Amino acid sequence: AAGVIQSPRHLIKEKRETATLKCYPIPRHDTVYWYQQGPGQDPQFLISFYEKMQSDKGSIPDRFSAQQFSDYHSELNMSSLELGDSALYFCASSSGQGARGWTEAFFGQGTRLTVV
Amino acid sequence: GNSVTQMEGPVTLSEEAFLTINCTYTATGYPSLFWYVQYPGEGLQLLLKATKADDKGSNKGFEATYRKETTSFHLEKGSVQVSDSAVYFCALSDTSGTYKYIFGTGTRLKVLA
Numbered sequence: 001a002a003g004v005i006q007s008p009r010h011l012i013k014e015k016r017e018t019a020t021l022k023c024y025p026i027p028r029h030d031t032v033y034w035y036q037q038g039p040g041q042d043p044q045f046l047i048s049f050y051e052k053m054q055s056d057k058g059s060i061p062d063r064f065s066a067q068q069f070s071d072y073h074s075e076l077n078m079s080s081l082e083l084g085d086s087a088l089y090f091c092a093s094s095s096g097q098g099a100r101g102w103t104e105a106f107f108g109q110g111t112r113l114t115v116v
Numbered sequence: 117g118n119s120v121t122q123m124e125g126p127v128t129l130s131e132e133a134f135l136t137i138n139c140t141y142t143a144t145g146y147p148s149l150f151w152y153v154q155y156p157g158e159g160l161q162l163l164l165k166a167t168k169a170d171d172k173g174s175n176k177g178f179e180a181t182y183r184k185e186t187t188s189f190h191l192e193k194g195s196v197q198v199s200d201s202a203v204y205f206c207a208l209s210d211t212s213g214t215y216k217y218i219f220g221t222g223t224r225l226k227v228l229a
Contacts, residue, residue, distance in 0.1 A: 033216060042205060042219045043160070056216050090159060092217075104150060105217055107160040 002026055004108035006091050012114045013081050021076040021111045025093030031055070032074040033105060034066060035090040043090060049074060081115045088112050118143040122206050122220035129196055129227050137191040137223045139180075139206035147208040149173075149182050149189040150217070154203045163191075163204070196227045 005024040013019050025032050031050045035043035036059075045058035049068035060066075063081075068074045078085060089112075092105040123138040141149065151163040151173070164173030166182035166189065173180050178193045189206060206220040 042221045045216045045218070048216055056210075058216065092160075104148075104162050104165050106162065107152070109159040 004091055004093050004106055006089075006108035006111050008111060009109065010112050010114075012116060014116055015081055015083060017081050017115075019078045019081060019113060021078070021089055021091075021113070023074045023076070023091030023093075023108060025072050025074070025091075026106055029093035029095050029106075030072060031094045031105075032068055032072070033092040033094075034060075034074070034076050035092065037088040037090060037110070039087075046076070078113075083115050086113060086115045118147065118208060118210055118218050120206050120208055120218055120220035122204075122223050125203075125222070125224040127223060127225050129225070131198055131227055131229055132195045133227075135191070135193040135196045135200075135225065137204055137206075137225070139189045139191065139220060141187050141189065141206075141208050143187075143208055147210070149180070150207040150209075151178070151180055151189070151191050152205045152207060152219075154205065154222070156202070160205065196225070198227045198229050201225055201227045 007022045033048040034046040037043045046060040047066050048056045052068045064078050066076045088110045090107050090110045092107045094105040119142045121140050148167045150165045152160040153163045154160050164175040166173040169184035171182045180189050180191045203222045203224045205222045207217045210216045
């Protein structure tokens with residue numbers, strides 16, 4: 001079965017550079033979430049999109065932006081990178097809010113970003 | 117706001133021991149509850165879920181029951197294996213009309229042969 005695809009899997013950037021992470025949701029999933037997981041930490045919610053519109057915003061720095069495109073893939077753009085941005089970035093997708101509540105989110109393998 | 121509290125790890129058990137990882141939550145309304153597992157170097161995988169009170173989620177020998185009266189969703193397994201070594205995250209679906217999941221801090225499980 002198709003899963004959530006994230007690219008790249010690993011990324012090394014220098015301070016003050018820019019990074020773009022991509023996420024391809026499971027086909028027919030209309031909701032995408034981005035999470036940041038620091039070393040030994042729980043995933044922290046950054047932002048989500050439903051039907052190509054931003055639906056919620058978490059602890060996402062102003063240096064970061066994201067969007068969901070017409071084909072439902074999403075990109076997380078990170079500028080002026082800092083050492084503290086080094087983390088595992090997860091994308092997840094779901095089929096939105098079902099009639100009886102939530103459908104579970106399926107996570108990608110993550111992109112490990114290292115800022116040096 | 118909504119939140120999830122998990123027991124701190126690491127939890128170290130011998131193979132075939134009984135496992136309990138405690139999870140309690142605070143939420144308005146009726147969230148769905150989930151357990152995700154993260155193996156080393158991998159992403160989060162859904163282990164089990166429960167969408168309403170008294171529901172029991174189960175998968176791969178793991179079980180958890182949605183207890184509204186105690187706001188708990190404890191994870192249990194009768195006999196753990198070395199291959200169960202991973203980090204386990206309890207999570208709930210936000211009930212405030214937004215599209216996000218809220219995770220606990222994770223509990224690392226190490227099973228020794």
